[in-house]
Amino acid sequence: AKSGYDHYMKKEIHEQPRAIRQCLRGRVDELEGHIALEEVAALEPEGTVQFVACGTSYHAARYGARLLRQRGVQTQSFLASEYTADAVPVSDETLVVGVTQSGETADTMRALREANGAGATTLALTNTVGSSAARECDHVCYIRAGPEIGVAATKTFASQQVALALVAGALTGDASPAFLKALRELPDQVQTILDSSRAREIADAYVDADAYFFIGRGDAAPVALEGALKMKEITYKHAEGFAAGELKHGPLALVSGETPVFAILTEGSKLEKTLGNVKEVEAREAPVVAVTDAPEKVGRYADHVLEVPSSHPQLTPVLANVQLQLVSYWVANRLGRSIDKPRNLAKSVTVE
Ligand code: F6R
Secondary structure, X not given: OOOOOOOHHHHHHHOHHHXXXXXXXXXXXXXXXXXXXXXXXXXXXXXXXXXXXXXXXXXXXXXHHHHHHOOOOOEEEEEHHHOOOOOOOOOOOOEEEEEEOOOOOHHHHHHHHHHHHOOOEEEEEEOOOOOHHHHHOOEEEEOOOOOOOOOOOOHHHHHXXXXXXHHHHHHHXXXXXXXXXXXXXXXXXXXXXXXXXXXXXXXXXXOOOOEEEEEEOHHHHHHHHHHHXXXXXXXXXXXXXXXXXXXXXXXXXXXXXXXXXXXXXXXXXXXXXXXXXXXHHHHOOOOEEEEEOOHHHHHHHOOEEEXXXXXXXXXXXXXXXXXXXXXXXXXXXXXXXXXXXXXXXXXXXXXX
């Protein structure tokens, strides 16, 4: 069932080009210059769009919320376990989007039920046909990633990001030709990364570190959070992700020559500013790994570069994440961890 791969996680990382292609199929019309997402065609959100989700799906939600906000829509993102419709103003103009791969996460289900009870319109963004979320919500959009066995979410995260990019374009009618073209090119670009990544070398170089930090700004900030979560889950090592600007407000105290810092420095994520943060950690002798589509600009500030193809600035975070998945995978592999079934974790969390 692992088709020659050592782990489902590795197989699923490598299935991402196909997963993204399936997510896009029939939904992008480059000739007409628009996104045809029937699932949300009836929705014209007048009010705020609220996102509720947990874990990796929450990181996807944060990313999707940014893409909508950049198209003029007011958004809020909530950890589902922190969402209570009585504390968060909801009206019949509010659209609440539950981002949940399994469609069964108890915290997310509770938030969606409350939102429905409070009169909001609800949309489930899920991978699972007929799931609780799909049944609870007024509207459903499937991410079409195919089954994911590894407990650590990989291809479902990529598919959530892509589906949310489609939702952002479809809800607002704002999808430029460059954005549509970049969506079409994503699967091949992910394949290029899978074929050429140097993540394994980086993992070998830093497998003994006690802690890892991940920083990124703007659209890349949610991917920094996701990079750290993946590292924690499968390596059992201390890892933290931050919006790059937050580093100096506390976490910098933890940075030393022993803590590799993965900096997402992609065009469109204010890379000049993030470079300022990179210099701060370098002054503390931390090794820096740049994940970038602009190696000529940032290469000299980094000890290592993990390159990603250039894309639309709002979509490069999808590519950067793939490099970070591979680094975590190879660190966990070197450590001999139970990659597909990390200790204490379950694929679907059905308790609150
Ligand atoms: C991390 C991971 C979890 C899930 C979270 C929500 O790799 O898989 O953080 O993302 O439990 O799950 P869903 O998306 O099924 O609601």
